[in-house]
Amino acid sequence: MPTPYLVLARKYRPQRFSDLTGQEHVVRTLTNALQSGRVAHAFLFTGPRGCGKTTTARILARALNCEKGPTPEPCGQCGPCVEIAQGNDVDVQEIDAASNNGVDDVRSLREAAKYLPARDRYKIYIVDEVHMLSGPAFNALLKTLEEPPGHIKFLLATTDPQKLPATILSRVQRHNFQLVPLGKIVTRLREIAQAEGVAVSDGALALVGQQAQGSMRDALSLLDQLFAAHAPGGEIGEEEAAQALGALDRGIVAGIVSAVLRRDAGAALQGIVRAYESGADFKRLADELAAHARNLVLATLPEVRQELPDHELRGLAETARGHDPAQLARVFELLQDAEEDVAKAATPRHALEVALLRAVHLAPSGSLPELVEKVDRAFAKLGGERVAPPAGARLQREVASSARTAAIAEPPVPNGAPPPVAEREPNGAPQSLEDRWRTLISAVKAARKMSQAAALEKGVPLRIVPGTVAVGFKSPNDALALEDVDSRRGVEAAFAGVMGSAVKLVIEKLPAEAAATSLAEEKERAKGERKGRRLQQGREHPAVRAAVEVLGGEIEDVRDLGEE
Ligand SMILES: [Zn+2]
Structure with missing residues (x-):
């Protein structure tokens, strides 16, 4: 019995090039090649999983072997067209390199390649996840690619082209598939929902599309999941979709990040309580918080286009406008760190709460002079004296050029040259x-x-x-x-x-x-030792520690004043 999640993906699997979503550049090149009759003997389809590589290979196989072809518009009626779609055409063999390393398949392929096709125009080999082939299988494949008989076509697909030997890459025509843009996924989902007679709100469709992260196959699986959980009748709304997909309510995520930006610790932790009550997984929540902070940072950069529904983009832009870009960036960084902390923590909820409190209290807001002022205050609290003016001025310059490097003064070290x-x-x-x-x-x-x-x-x-x-x-x-x-x-x-x-x-x-x-x-060794000592002194220096507390980051290098 097929898994229920594959139902829609199978039912709506594209049968023609024009049905493919989001890979227009690939479709155009293949169509032109078929029309002009200049079709390469080996193709390599690369790109992320679930974006249509194998589906395209099957359509190309039909286009090549259709009785009315080769044609960019296979008829869909003839023997080859029907049997390729069903996966039982004698002359079209699919090899999944991930399942058995394919060496036997590729060897028998070399044997079989000597004979003409049984019925179709071409013998076509579709090799999925071709990078998983073992070394001997690659060699067998390469031998066939080196002297390809005219009646053979290879359609290779991989998510990981870097793992392919250059000898293979140089003998194939390569096409790069891309993640499907959110807008196109949502449009396709809407068509399918209509065809299935199920009413789904735009918000719910957008949620499904976002969860699919550019994979059309995942989007259809999620839509299956949504339909399966829905009692017949009525429209599927965003909240129902969020529950069915185990997705987080976007409102909770946005609320927590806004609270952090307002420095409202109470509201931020209240958001955690709400997330907990709605059954959220804290690891997932941490990911979503970091992603939301990132979206806010991107919203301040007009030259970056984000793939998000319009109403979300408007909300992001509005929130981002009210805050200093440096603060947004710092909150993004802290929440990004939190992702890791939460994943490793024994009690993820506590780790997330600590991270939010850090972000509330430490993320800087305001200008550079205010920051320097803050560093001085923090230093004073640590019991140090006020930073001497030259060092303070130096600190300010260093902060301006890079918040990751701080400098402290140190008595000059003799340069090692022997005296007369x-x-x-x-x-x-x-x-x-x-x-x-x-x-x-x-x-x-x-x-x-x-x-x-x-x-x-x-x-x-x-x-x-x-x-x-x-x-x-x-x-x-x-x-x-x-x-x-x-x-x-x-x-x-x-x-x-x-x-x-x-x-x-x-x-x-x-x-x-x-x-x-x-x-x-x-001399070189002594210099290395001196540098290590200085770095240690620098890290322990109270003023530097205060600066790190306020600004974040770490001490990477300590230099003498005047040494550049
Ligand atoms: Zn046909």
């Missing part, structure tokens, strides 16, 4: 190899040979003995600046100045996995 030898060791030569190496590099810098000094910093000192300085490099590229004779002489002269006699610079290749670290690597 004389300052360091007034009474004698430095002892360790590393210290002597630093001294030598300082001398090269003092001689203004900066690129050579930078190259030496990437090397590892191996030997510093009278007459010879040997340096190892893991990557030969790092030593490029030391290769020409002039560079070397300059470096050797600087070394000689420190060591008191002529020196030869020897460059050696080190294995890449050598444990020794160069000065440059050492």
Whole structure:
């Protein structure tokens, strides 16, 4: 017995291209190809589930095999037309790659492809969810696609074209199916309701359409569900539809978000009570609240067109007008976060209530100076002193450019370059190899040979003995600046100045996995450590914590003033 939900979808399955809803661009291309007689031997239909890919493949099969064809208008009467619609035409085979990985089907397909069609014009293979084919099945399919016999057509469909090998993609004519727009779904639902003799209000049809989220197949299943729950006679209204489909009353959702925007915690929580009494699932409610907040944000952007019924669009625009766009965006963000919290929570209702209270109390309203004022107040409450003016000014600038980065002042850190030898060791030569190496590099810098000094910093000192300085490099590229004779002489002269006699610079290749670290690597590591320390200090700084509380977001980076 077929499931009752498929009844309408089967009964009203499109039989002709002109019956397809919302895929006009695909229909146009296919119709033109059929009229001009230039039909590819392999098609790939991609797009979300339930938007008509397989249905289109069946119509195309009829168009190709109709006794009066090939024609964009198959007759619907002849043997091929009737049998393809019933799914039992000997020359049209449907393979569902999702059910058995299709490898045997595709192998037998290769065998069968050698023979001419039994009756029809073409042998047609419709492969649904083709991305689910196993590797060997892909190879078998590819072999047939490489040298397609003239009597074979492939109609491939997938929701996930990224998973297809490029070798397949390059051999098919691709058509992208789209989610069906709400308006078109509602129009089609209205036609079907009329044909079925059931009165359904526009609000109820819109609700069904919204729940279907662009899938015509889902829309028809939901309409089935609605009809099944309806006692004969009378019109199906929005409330009845909401109950039958387990949908949330839009009024409750809109009411809660409005209460949050008005900062009315009582009304927001009262909305939760109403939702609970109407049997709402809190996870679903959280999703709907975030979706509604998003719609409000979009309503402030005139260039964005929303697929919603007119009366809803008007309501959204009216609500959005009364609020600062920044506040709307912040509430959207908080409710979006709430979706996740509620999904993970042991008591979803409490998680949702906490999220709403956060949104009521924390979502900012007002201008940037007001926000900075608020940060200062929050900071004072935490027991800190008022932020010093330069840091405050800095904070304001940072907030203006990006609310995700905050900066605090920190005493300048020495930049790591070694001081001149004389300052360091007034009474004698430095002892360790590393210290002597630093001294030598300082001398090269003092001689203004900066690129050579930078190259030496990437090397590892191996030997510093009278007459010879040997340096190892893991990557030969790092030593490029030391290769020409002039560079070397300059470096050797600087070394000689420190060591008191002529020196030869020897460059050696080190294995890449050598444990020794160069000065440059050492500096890089120290910099990373400093940065981690600063980030930690920044996160713990009371002023920063106050700012995060008020503005939301997190501390991603801390920079020195003047470091840009
Ligand atoms: Zn026909």
